[in-house]
Amino acid sequence: MRFAVVDIETTGGFPSQHGITEIAIVLHNGTEIEGVYETLVNPHQPIPPFVIGMTGITNAMVEAAPSFSEVAPQIYNLLKNRVFVAHNVNFDFSFVKHHLQEAGFDLHTPKLCTIRLSRKVFPGFPKYGLGHLCRQLNIEIENRHRAGGDAKATAKILDMVLQNSGERLVKEMLQKENREQLMPPNLPAHYLHDLPQEPGVYYFQNKQDKVVYVGKAKNVKKRVLSHFTGLDLSKKRQDFLREIYSIRYAICPTEFIASLLESIEIKRLWPAYNKSQKRFEQLWGIYLFEDNRGYKRLAIDKKHKNTQPLQAFSLLADAHRELWRWVREFELHPALCFLDKTIPNEWPDVQLHNQQVEKVIAWIAEEKASYIIQEKNTAILVEKGKFVGMGTIDHIEVSEPLEPTYAAAIKEAVTPYAENEVIKSMLRKYLERYPHRVVRIVE
Structure with missing residues (x-):
C-alpha cells in the first residue's frame, strides 16, 4: 500500500477564501519513506499576523515562491494512485483538492486520518492533536508548524500505527470508503455506529451539549451520514461540522410523527444552524367580506392582529393554492376572489354565489372539528x-x-x-x- 503523507500551511481556514503558503508530501510505501517533497507557495494574498507568528512564514518569504498553479502538476503526480494521509485529513485534503481543481486537476484518491487511526491504535490519551500525540509517543517534531516538520512527524505516527497491527485497521477504514473521516473532526465514531435505521429526530450538540441543529428522517442513520458526505468547502459548512461533538436522537413510529416533532423542537430549542423554520413568519390569511353589490367575497391579505381570517398561511403561495382549490371545488368565480383581474361579461347571480361561499365556510368549520x-x-x-x-x-x-x-x-x-x-x-x-x-x- 502506497501513502502520501501531507501537511500544509495556509493563510486561513477555508479553501475557497484562503491560499496555501507551504506544502510538504512524504512518500511512504507502507514500510519506509521513499521520498520527500517540500515547497513554499505564493498565496497571492497577505498572510495574517497571527499566522506569521505561529508558522514563521512571512510575506517576504513567499514573495519569490511559485504559485500553486505552477507546482500543481508535480503535486498531482505525487498524490495520484496513493492514499492521502494527514493529521485531521479533511482540512488538508479540502485545501489541496480545491486548489488542484482551480489549476485544472481533479484529485480522486482515498484518504486516511491519523487522528482517527491513533484513537483506535493508541486509546486513552487525553488529546490527539499532533503536538500532544507526538509527546505521548515520544516523537520529536523538528520545525513545528512548518509543513515539512509536521508531515515528517505524521509519517512517523503512520509508521507506529502500521507497526502496531494497524495495517488491518487501515484496510478496514479504506473499505468503508472513509466514512469516519467524513465525520466532523470532534465527533467520536461511536455516535455514528449507534444511530438507528428507523424514523426519528436527531440532535447535533456542541462541546457544551447545547443543540445546534435538529433534523428529522425516515432513516436516522442514513440522513445523518448524508450531512457529512460530499466536499462542500464553504466556511459555513466547516464551521457547522466543527461545532458537532455529540449526537442524540428520538425514535418515532413514522416519518410524519418525526416531522411534527422536528418542528416542535426547532421552535423550542431555536438551534443556531436551523434556518428553514426560523425565518420570520409573515402570515397571510383568506378573508371574507361583503362588497357594495351584496357579493360575499374571498380575498388574500396579510394577517392582521385584530382580524381573524377564515384560514391562515405562512406562505403567500400556499394561500393562493388553497383559494384556487376552493374556487374549483365550490364553483366560485375567480374574479370574485381576486384571482382573475379581467372583468367578466356577466357576473354570477348574487344569491347563488353567496350560497356557494356559505358552503365554503361550513366546510372550513367542519375542518375545525376535533x-x-x-x-x-x-x-x-x-x-x-x-x-x-x-x-x-x-x-x-x-x-x-x-x-x-x-x-x-x-x-x-x-x-x-x-x-x-x-x-x-x-x-x-x-x-x-x-x-x-x-x-x-x-x-
Whole structure:
C-alpha cells in the first residue's frame, strides 16, 4: 500500500477564501519513506499576523515562491494512485483538492486520518492533536508548524500505527470508503455506529451539549451520514461540522410523527444552524367580506392582529393554492376572489354565489372539528382545529366516531405541544392526502 503523507500551511481556514503558503508530501510505501517533497507557495494574498507568528512564514518569504498553479502538476503526480494521509485529513485534503481543481486537476484518491487511526491504535490519551500525540509517543517534531516538520512527524505516527497491527485497521477504514473521516473532526465514531435505521429526530450538540441543529428522517442513520458526505468547502459548512461533538436522537413510529416533532423542537430549542423554520413568519390569511353589490367575497391579505381570517398561511403561495382549490371545488368565480383581474361579461347571480361561499365556510368549520390521526401506535390530537399534542395509545381502543370517554383517555395519554404555523400546514396537507386516516371525535 502506497501513502502520501501531507501537511500544509495556509493563510486561513477555508479553501475557497484562503491560499496555501507551504506544502510538504512524504512518500511512504507502507514500510519506509521513499521520498520527500517540500515547497513554499505564493498565496497571492497577505498572510495574517497571527499566522506569521505561529508558522514563521512571512510575506517576504513567499514573495519569490511559485504559485500553486505552477507546482500543481508535480503535486498531482505525487498524490495520484496513493492514499492521502494527514493529521485531521479533511482540512488538508479540502485545501489541496480545491486548489488542484482551480489549476485544472481533479484529485480522486482515498484518504486516511491519523487522528482517527491513533484513537483506535493508541486509546486513552487525553488529546490527539499532533503536538500532544507526538509527546505521548515520544516523537520529536523538528520545525513545528512548518509543513515539512509536521508531515515528517505524521509519517512517523503512520509508521507506529502500521507497526502496531494497524495495517488491518487501515484496510478496514479504506473499505468503508472513509466514512469516519467524513465525520466532523470532534465527533467520536461511536455516535455514528449507534444511530438507528428507523424514523426519528436527531440532535447535533456542541462541546457544551447545547443543540445546534435538529433534523428529522425516515432513516436516522442514513440522513445523518448524508450531512457529512460530499466536499462542500464553504466556511459555513466547516464551521457547522466543527461545532458537532455529540449526537442524540428520538425514535418515532413514522416519518410524519418525526416531522411534527422536528418542528416542535426547532421552535423550542431555536438551534443556531436551523434556518428553514426560523425565518420570520409573515402570515397571510383568506378573508371574507361583503362588497357594495351584496357579493360575499374571498380575498388574500396579510394577517392582521385584530382580524381573524377564515384560514391562515405562512406562505403567500400556499394561500393562493388553497383559494384556487376552493374556487374549483365550490364553483366560485375567480374574479370574485381576486384571482382573475379581467372583468367578466356577466357576473354570477348574487344569491347563488353567496350560497356557494356559505358552503365554503361550513366546510372550513367542519375542518375545525376535533379529531385524532393515528399513525401506528401514536395519536395526534386536534381539538376544534387546533393541534394539542401527540402520544402513545397502545391501551386505548380507537374507532370511528370516537366517543368522548375514549377521547378523554387519549387526551390523558397525549403529551401537549405548542402549535405553530408549520404544524398547521402539515396537518392541513395530511388531511387532504389521507382523509381516511382521520378519526372524528363526537362533540
